[in-house]
Structure formats: C-alpha cells, structure tokens
Amino acid sequence: MLVIENCRLTWPDFEADYTMSVETGALCAVIGPSGGGKTTLLHMIAGFETPESGTLTLNGRNLLPLEPAKRPAAIVFQDHNLFPHLTALQNAALGLRPSLSMGAEDRNLVSGMLGAVGLKGFEERKPGEMSGGQRQRVALARALVSGRPLILLDEPFSSLDPVLRRDMVQLVDRLRRERGVTVLMTIHTPEDVADIADQMAFVADGRVVATGTPASILDSALAPRIAAAVSDS
Structure with a gap:
C-alpha cells in the first residue's frame, strides 16, 4: 500500500x-x-x-x-518526454537500461513490452514518425518495462x-x-x-x-x- x-x-x-x-x-x-x-x-x-x-x-x-x-516508481509526463534521435525501442529501453547497453534478452523484453502496448513492428521508428497516441504508448512501455x-x-x-x-x-x-x-x-x-x-x-x-x-x-x-x-x- x-x-x-x-x-x-x-x-x-x-x-x-x-x-x-x-x-x-x-x-x-x-x-x-x-x-x-x-x-x-x-x-x-x-x-x-x-x-x-x-x-x-x-x-x-x-x-x-x-x-x-x-x-x-516510474513516471509518464504529459509531453511523453521521448528523445527524438532514438528509436521507439531505444526510448522504451531507457526504463530498463539507461545506458542502452542491451543484450538479446533485454531487446526481446523491450520489444515484447512495445507489443503489449500495441506497437509491435514499431521498434525502429523515431518519435517524429509516430502519432501522439503512439508516442504516449512508447512512454508507457518505458515506464512498465522498468519493473x-x-x-x-x-x-x-x-x-x-x-x-x-x-x-x-x-x-x-x-x-x-x-x-x-x-x-x-x-x-x-x-x-x-x-x-x-x-x-x-x-x-x-x-x-x-x-x-x-x-x-x-x-x-x-x-x-x-x-x-x-x-x-x-
């Protein structure tokens, strides 16, 4: 509680x-x-x-x-706070590995979380290539993947x-x-x-x-x- x-x-x-x-x-x-x-x-x-x-x-x-x-605790802000030069996978992975040093297991975990929020296949897209709702899903995935x-x-x-x-x-x-x-x-x-x-x-x-x-x-x-x-x- x-x-x-x-x-x-x-x-x-x-x-x-x-x-x-x-x-x-x-x-x-x-x-x-x-x-x-x-x-x-x-x-x-x-x-x-x-x-x-x-x-x-x-x-x-x-x-x-x-x-x-x-x-x-993990926080998701109103403006989603994504890095424009990073892909959806990398932005979400910041919740798991801030250094972005990931092995295959980590990448699979982050990719699975993107799938859980409805972004399967969006791993390599950057924020500028996504809608506002999709960017918020990436931010949500980043919070959830932190565990x-x-x-x-x-x-x-x-x-x-x-x-x-x-x-x-x-x-x-x-x-x-x-x-x-x-x-x-x-x-x-x-x-x-x-x-x-x-x-x-x-x-x-x-x-x-x-x-x-x-x-x-x-x-x-x-x-x-x-x-x-x-x-x-």
Whole structure:
C-alpha cells in the first residue's frame, strides 16, 4: 500500500499538505483544478519534490530518503518526454537500461513490452514518425518495462481525442491488472475513468480534499467543484 501522511511542502506562493493512501494494485484517478497540486503530488511521490515533514511509504518502506532513480516508481509526463534521435525501442529501453547497453534478452523484453502496448513492428521508428497516441504508448512501455511497482501518469492523454484517450485509459487498466502494478493518474476528464478506476482523489489548494470510489466522489457535494475544475482545465 502507498501511504502518504501529512506531507507538507511550501513555496512563496503555494502550500501543499497531502494525506491519502492507495491499495496495492489499484488504479487511482487524481482530479482537480489546474494549479491545485495534482502534479506536485506525483512529483513528490517520484522524488522530484521533497516535503518538509510527513511520511511517505510503499508497503512499509520509507521512500523519502531515496533519490528519484532509486524509488520504486516510474513516471509518464504529459509531453511523453521521448528523445527524438532514438528509436521507439531505444526510448522504451531507457526504463530498463539507461545506458542502452542491451543484450538479446533485454531487446526481446523491450520489444515484447512495445507489443503489449500495441506497437509491435514499431521498434525502429523515431518519435517524429509516430502519432501522439503512439508516442504516449512508447512512454508507457518505458515506464512498465522498468519493473517498478508504482506507475505515475501525469495527464498523459490530455492532448488526445476522446476516443483515443478512452482507449489509452483502458490500455492502462488492462496492463496494470496483468502486471500487478499500482497506478496514480492525474486526469481532467473524470468521465473517462469513472467506470474503471478503483479510487478517485479530488485535489485542490494543495490538499487531498476527498478520496473514495469514483461514484462516491462524483456524486458527492463536490460535484459542482469538480464540474468547475473540469471546465477550467
């Protein structure tokens, strides 16, 4: 289980204090207004932001002393963060071998992961030769091939059309079930995950205002704030 307790971060113009937990193997959708602290939450879990106080554990292991590269978490950014001069295979392989020094077994593993995300035969294509959805699939393959038990997705599908966005959410759901990973995904279209996510968290003003099943969040007194947040995104 991922457990966050009173993790406090402060800047001159923003303050955050997070408390929430996510069961192992769950898909947790994080929603809320722009600038409300959703990305900061993921960055803190990944190790890019360090809280002044509080605790952050995964299956009882304290993550706070660990630098980002040592944490059991992989993150997929909104802009996919692929290297334009590398092939799809090489970009995905960075999650397994940052040096890109791979033997046949490693190449087969990465190629198989590309196949798992629907990119069989795309190994030698470069990002400029792929669509936005295909590039995001490469980024997802890179996160999954790392073998880390916690996957953080920071609005990775916001630039995609509604049909493709829904397809990608369903792909994430299938892969996390097959591979037993825990997923936290920030998203500004809660309707895309309402029937898929195990958990939903509403984050605003640097706080986890509420967390529970998607139905309990979307049908709660927060509904007007959620609607306003979605329209502002």
